[in-house]
Amino acid sequence: MSNDDKVTSGNFTFNKTSIEGVVIVDVKSYPDERGYFMETYKASDFAHGGITTDFVQDNQSASTKGVLRGLHFQINHPQAKLVRVTRGCVFDVAVDLRKGSPTFGQWEGVVLSEENKRQFFVPRGFAHGFLVLSDYAEFCYKCDDVYHPGDEGGLAFDDPEIGIEWPPLEGHATFDPSLLVLSEKDKHHPCLAGLRSQSE
Numbered sequence: 660m661s662n663d664d665k666v667t668s669g670n671f672t673f674n675k676t677s678i679e680g681v682v683i684v685d686v687k688s689y690p691d692e693r694g695y696f697m698e699t700y701k702a703s704d705f706a707h708g709g710i711t712t713d714f715v716q717d718n719q720s721a722s723t724k725g726v727l728r729g730l731h732f733q734i735n736h737p738q739a740k741l742v743r744v745t746r747g748c749v750f751d752v753a754v755d756l757r758k759g760s761p762t763f764g765q766w767e768g769v770v771l772s773e774e775n776k777r778q779f780f781v782p783r784g785f786a787h788g789f790l791v792l793s794d795y796a797e798f799c800y801k802c803d804d805v806y807h808p809g810d811e812g813g814l815a816f817d818d819p820e821i822g823i824e825w826p827p828l829e830g831h832a833t834f835d836p837s838l839l840v841l842s843e844k845d846k847h848h849p850c851l852a853g854l855r856s857q858s859e
Contacts, residue, residue: 666707666708666709668703668704668705668707668708669698669701669703669704669707670686670687670697670698670701670704671684671685671686671687671698671701671704671705671708672684672685672687673705673707673708673709673710676767677762677765677767678753678755678762678765678767679760679762680780680782681753681755681767681779681780681781681782681785682708682709682710682779682780683769683777683778683779683780684708684741684777684778684779684780685776685777686698686699686776686777686778688776697776699743699778700714700741700801710741710780712739712741712780712803713803714741714801714802714803715802715803715804715805716801716802716804716805716806717799717800717801717802718799718800718802718806719797719798719799719800720797720798721795721796721797721798722749722791722795722796722798723791723794723795723796723840724791724792724793724794724795724828724829725790725791725828725838725839725840726790726791726839726840726841727788727789727790727791727816727825727839727840727841727845728788728789728842728845729752729786729787729788729789729813729814729816729845730752730754730786730787730788730813730814730815730816730848731786731787731788731811731812731813732756732784732785732786732787732811732812732813732814733804733806733807733810733811733812734810734811734812735807735810736804736805736807736810737783737784737804738783738802738803738804738806739780739781739782739783739802739803739804740780740781740787740800740801740802740803741778741779741780741781741800741801742771742778742779742781742787742789742798742799742800742801743771743776743777743778743779743798743799743800744771744772744773744796744797744798744799745773745797745798745799746773746795746796746797747772747773747791747792747793747794747795747796747797748770748771748772748773748774748791748792748793748796748829749770749771749772749789749790749791749792749793749796749798750768750769750770750771750789750790750792750825750826751768751769751770751771751779751787751788751789752766752767752768752787752788752789752790752823753766753767753768753779753781753785753786753787754766754785754786754787754814754821754823755784755785756784756785756786756814756854757784757785760784764820764821764851765821766821766822766823768823768824770792770826771789771798772793783803786812786813786814788816790825790826790828790839791828792826792827792828792829793829794829811844812854813844813845813848813849814848814849814850814851814854815848815849815850816845816848817836818850818851819850820850820851820852821850821851
């Protein structure tokens with residue numbers, strides 16, 4: 660990654676990815692003998708980093724090792740999300756579903772943990788999900804639209820056309836799908852080809 664792909668403003672460094680609009684945010688923290696302090700969001704600094712999203716809702720979830728949530732999106736009310744982990748460690752993924760995008764169907768993934776304090780910005784028009792790698796994880800995210808029941812869409816986490824390279828869980832040498840904990844809904848999402856046929 661070149662310096663042209665990074666913007667630093669205040670306590671944040673915004674790292675562009677291979678997919679336009681998807682940004683990995685490194686956050687500076689200030690540790691001392693008591694613990695640490697850090698800013699997690701500042702509108703003016705994020706604007707300098709190219710993120711001018713107006714967030715309207717904050718969410719938080721807790722999950723145990725092997726839980727895979729996703730890949731989710733809202734169909735008629737898409738959400739941009741700024742996500743981070745406050746406890747534990749997850750592998751977070753965004754898949755480009757924007758019609759006409761040159762990177763349609765491509766994915767970007769990043770490890771988010773309480774240690775690295777990284778954040779991940781996922782624009783509107785993406786499917787999003789994460790896999791919990793640690794024994795336990797708390798996951799926080801800001802959204803630029805509220806949740807609309809009945810507007811949920813999903814994409815199969817193991818679609819070979821997309822080819823997400825999920826990492827192994829802590830304590831395991833390789834990724835093993837049999838160890839995953841999935842909701843019934845997440846077990847039955849269509850592949851990208853199925854989404855294409857639904858929209859035709």
